[in-house]
Amino acid sequence: MSPITEVEGRRLALSNLEKVLFPETGTTKGELLHYVATTAGALLAHVHDRPMSFLRFPDGVGGEVFFTKNPPPGKPVWVKTVEVSRSEGATARQVVVGDLSTLMWAANLVVEFHVPQWRVGSEGVADRMVFDLDPGEPAGMAECCEVALWLRARLESDGFGVWVKTSGSKGLHVLVPVEPTASERVTAYAKEVAKEAEAVLPGVVVARMARAARVGRVFVDFSQNSASKTTAAAYSVRARRGATVSTPVTWEEVEDPSRELAFGLDDVVGRLELYGDLLGPLLNPNRARGVPGVG
Missing domain, CATH: 3.30.70.3300 (Alpha-Beta Plaits)
Known part of the structure; x- marks a missing residue:
């Protein structure tokens, strides 16, 4: 069973904390999550109000790596999303990481955080x-x-x-x-x-x-x-x-x-x-x- 932690009053299940994600350094998922929590103030400032894209590597750097703009499966209802334009007039929703609980939820999926040069409400x-x-x-x-x-x-x-x-x-x-x-x-x-x-x-x-x-x-x-x-x-x-x-x-x-x-x-x-x-x-x-x- 994944350990449950509470972040800003929201319950999060954090999984596979002992898994080694970076074999060269022996860095585990738990250490990665600790890093994200420790640097959250600075990290959140630079993704604030920007739709998030994720490059996921759930099995570490030697495993599958894939890029997605869509909200990952199992997104909690409290995770904010916004509608963003896609090609040929289509739209889709993307996650906006604006608080520590959302940041830790995303980090638990083992991701890189990627954002555009514009903010929500001022697309393009x-x-x-x-x-x-x-x-x-x-x-x-x-x-x-x-x-x-x-x-x-x-x-x-x-x-x-x-x-x-x-x-x-x-x-x-x-x-x-x-x-x-x-x-x-x-x-x-x-x-x-x-x-x-x-x-x-x-x-x-x-x-x-x-x-x-x-x-x-x-x-x-x-x-x-x-x-x-x-x-x-x-x-x-x-x-x-x-x-x-x-x-x-x-x-x-x-x-x-x-x-x-x-x-x-x-x-x-x-x-x-x-x-x-x-x-x-x-x-x-x-x-x-x-x-x-x-x-």
């Missing part, structure tokens, strides 16, 4: 912009840092504040708060900046999707600004070896080539105690700036 109107830096071997984190620093300077020249986190996989996410702007316009601007990065750093950057073009270069993926796309949330554990987390970092860390910029559960808890939420400024509307015209 972004309040932040993201560049996903994805290195193609033999390029790695050092090249991602070089590209992130170039993007920071370029975006600051247009008046933006710029923050950064690890993807929790191989690369970095560069994040910018923007005044509410149609996702199409944000995507168009981000595409222009990515193409400019490729022109300035041709041996390091590629702005095209084709995998053959990515070998040895960093793909600057601007497409996650599309209204239909999502990005791994800050503080989300990733389905990767080592139980890595999408972790906010300082620009000083990005500037230091000796840093590996890969963080696990315990690292992130310690970093929150040391730094607080380094991405907190993203949530401040006073930091947002308008997106320049394109073309």
Whole structure:
């Protein structure tokens, strides 16, 4: 029988707490749930009012992994959902994780948390912009840092504040708060900046999707600004070896080539105690700036 716990007055059955989900580190499901509960304040802030998509890996990183936008089976009646547009005029419901009990229910399903750049009630109107830096071997984190620093300077020249986190996989996410702007316009601007990065750093950057073009270069993926796309949330554990987390970092860390910029559960808890939420400024509307015209 699964142990029953009470979170915010709601009863949750937490299952298979001793199951090892990350063989490389021996991290169990119970340890994963403890991490989520410990970092919930920061994690909830970055998924607040955003429809959630889930990348599930219930049997750990060596098992089946699947991505879903639909509410998982067995959803309790108290879990909030909202209607979201899908292709060709269709709609469907998605979960909104807005409180600790919903967060722990979702985490018990063993998931990565993915959210769009817009909020509930403003579908397709972004309040932040993201560049996903994805290195193609033999390029790695050092090249991602070089590209992130170039993007920071370029975006600051247009008046933006710029923050950064690890993807929790191989690369970095560069994040910018923007005044509410149609996702199409944000995507168009981000595409222009990515193409400019490729022109300035041709041996390091590629702005095209084709995998053959990515070998040895960093793909600057601007497409996650599309209204239909999502990005791994800050503080989300990733389905990767080592139980890595999408972790906010300082620009000083990005500037230091000796840093590996890969963080696990315990690292992130310690970093929150040391730094607080380094991405907190993203949530401040006073930091947002308008997106320049394109073309």
